[in-house]
Amino acid sequence: MNRLEETVSAPPVYGLPATLAGRTRRVYDRLAAVYPVSTMLFHSRAHRCALGASGIRDGMRVLEVATGSGEMFRRLVRANRSGSTIGVDLSPNMAARTQRTARQKFPGASAHCQAVDARRMPFRDDSFDAIFCCYLLELLSSEDIVSTLSEFRRILRNNGQLTLVLIGQNTALFNSIYRVLGKVAPAFWGRQVEQRVPDLIESVRFDILEDRMVRQTFYPSRVLVARK
Ligand SMILES: C[S@@+](CC[C@H](N)C(=O)[O-])C[C@H]1O[C@@H](n2cnc3c(N)ncnc32)[C@H](O)[C@@H]1O
Numbered sequence: 001m002n003r004l005e006e007t008v009s010a011p012p013v014y015g016l017p018a019t020l021a022g023r024t025r026r027v028y029d030r031l032a033a034v035y036p037v038s039t040m041l042f043h044s045r046a047h048r049c050a051l052g053a054s055g056i057r058d059g060m061r062v063l064e065v066a067t068g069s070g071e072m073f074r075r076l077v078r079a080n081r082s083g084s085t086i087g088v089d090l091s092p093n094m095a096a097r098t099q100r101t102a103r104q105k106f107p108g109a110s111a112h113c114q115a116v117d118a119r120r121m122p123f124r125d126d127s128f129d130a131i132f133c134c135y136l137l138e139l140l141s142s143e144d145i146v147s148t149l150s151e152f153r154r155i156l157r158n159n160g161q162l163t164l165v166l167i168g169q170n171t172a173l174f175n176s177i178y179r180v181l182g183k184v185a186p187a188f189w190g191r192q193v194e195q196r197v198p199d200l201i202e203s204v205r206f207d208i209l210e211d212r213m214v215r216q217t218f219y220p221s222r223v224l225v226a227r228k
Contacts, residue, residue, distance in 0.1 A: 021117065023187035024139055025090045028068070031188075032093035035069040046165045046214045046221035047072045047134065051079060053210045053225050054163040059083045060129040063155070065118045065148075066090070066136035070098030076132065077102050077111045086128075087113035088121065118148050126157040134165035135221075137197060138190035145193065149204045156228045162206060166194040168213060168220025194222050201226050 028035070039047075056062060056076070060083045067073045067087040077085045087102075089095040092115040099113040116122060118136060131152050137145050152162050169175055169192045181189040198208060206226035214221045 020139070020141075020187045021090065021119075025092075027185070027188045028089075028091035029093040032069055032091060032097050035094070036071060039068060039071045042216055042219040043134065043165070043221070044071065045216040046223060047075060049212055049214045049221075050132065050134065050163050050165050050223045050225075051075050053212060053223055054130060054132065054161060055225070056080060056130045056161075061127065062086070063088070063123070063128045063131045065121075065131060065133040065152075067098040067113055068094055068135075070094075070101050070113070072132065072134055073098050073111070073113065074102055074105055077106045077109050081106065081109050084110040085112075087111075088116035088118065089113070090115065090117050118151065119144050120147075121151050121155060123155045125154055126160075127155045128160060129157060130161050130163070131156055132163045135167060137164070137193050138167055139187075140190070145197070145200060146204065149200060149206075153204050153206065153228055158228055160228050161209070162201075162226045162228070164197065164201070164224045164226070166197055166222045166224070167192050168215075168222045169194045170213060171218070171220050174218060174220060198224065 056079055058080055060080055062076055062080050062083060062085045064073050064076055064087045067089045073087045087098050095113045095115040102111040140148060178192055182191045206228060208224060208226045210225035212223045214223060
């Protein structure tokens with residue numbers, strides 16, 4: 001059992017197993033004000049790629065899971081001005097920041113973000129045309145990755161598209177550094193899972209349509225688009 005699978009002293013979230021979720025929520029809550037810098041330096045190119053590969057059109061019902069401080073969420077709201085864009089994040093501070101900045105930039109848009117655990121989401125079956133999720137799966141235990149992917153499938157309509165962004169595992173030096181960071185602060189860094197995710201997506205009956213690698217400075221990302 002690795003450290004992400006361990007039970008820790010954090011209370012269970014919504015009755016789910018108490019993995020690292022409690023610590024993850026606390027650490028991201030504290031970092032909400034400075035997190036935009038990290039997104040700009042390491043994630044923005046992959047966000048652009050994901051948006052382009054996803055095929056979303058204005059007027060859709062779009063969900064972003066694990067919005068962080070809301071940079072991708074604002075891209076989605078901009079692309080979907082007459083549709084409805086919903087965001088969720090485990091950290092209440094991240095969710096509040098995402099909601100505030102989206103409302104400031106796009107006051108007329110239907111855009112809402114709330115604090116929700118991706119492992120069990122308060123949405124009806126078939127609620128969304130498209131779901132986006134960037135750099136979350138690294139923070140979940142193997143069991144929680146499967147239950148979260150199953151949640152995506154449940155709340156996505158038939159033929160709806162799931163766009164995932166993962167931290168790439170195609171650079172040996174980066175992988176070594178990431179392993180160390182993950183040991184030092186597992187609740188923040190998690191561990192790389194990119195190479196296992198395609199099989200997991202297919203195990204919950206998604207078909208992979210797009211698979212792209214992106215690099216921003218030294219930071220590798222993989223963008224996957226899959227259809228229910
Ligand atoms: C690495 S950040 C990525 C943020 C953003 N998606 C991006 O691309 O920059 C991970 C985010 O996932 C959120 N998160 C972690 N566990 C979660 C869970 N179980 N449900 C929802 N969000 C979660 C964290 O609070 C954090 O904001």
